């Protein structure tokens with residue numbers, strides 16, 4: 001991404017930005033300190049890059065199709081998933097699920113892990129739609145996926161906590 005800075009002498013007090021094609025156009029007050037401007041630009045750049053990455057990841061891999069597949073294979077198609085998408089804000093956890101709304105988000109880090117690990121996390125979050133807690137019946141559902149133990153080992157080695165994954 002390119003950055004274009006316009007400093008304005010007008011009474012502008014705040015920094016604003018818009019993305020035009022591959023360029024981030026920034027308008028800033030004339031007297032803004034360089035340090036401050038640099039900080040703002042870095043923040044913006046990382047936010048925009050995360051957003052782009054998330055969008056690319058989600059459209060590259062058809063997560064909806066994967067969910068449907070797993071649903072039919074392991075849950076007789078009975079789990080209703082409203083939406084699933086990659087998230088670039090999950091550095092510590094691998095997935096989360098708002099079970100009331102049936103929405104699943106999985107970490108962008110899973111995109112570079114083996115697909116059977118990603119599938120495990122999706123299964124895990126799908127099971128939460130039925131069982132919000134890590135109860136016995138929750139694990140009963142998750143264990144329908146034959147690679148569960150292997151995937152858990154993999155994720156724990158990558159820093160997941162045992163209680164969660």
Ligand SMILES: [Zn+2]
Pocket residue numbers: 124128134164165
């Ligand atoms: Zn869980």
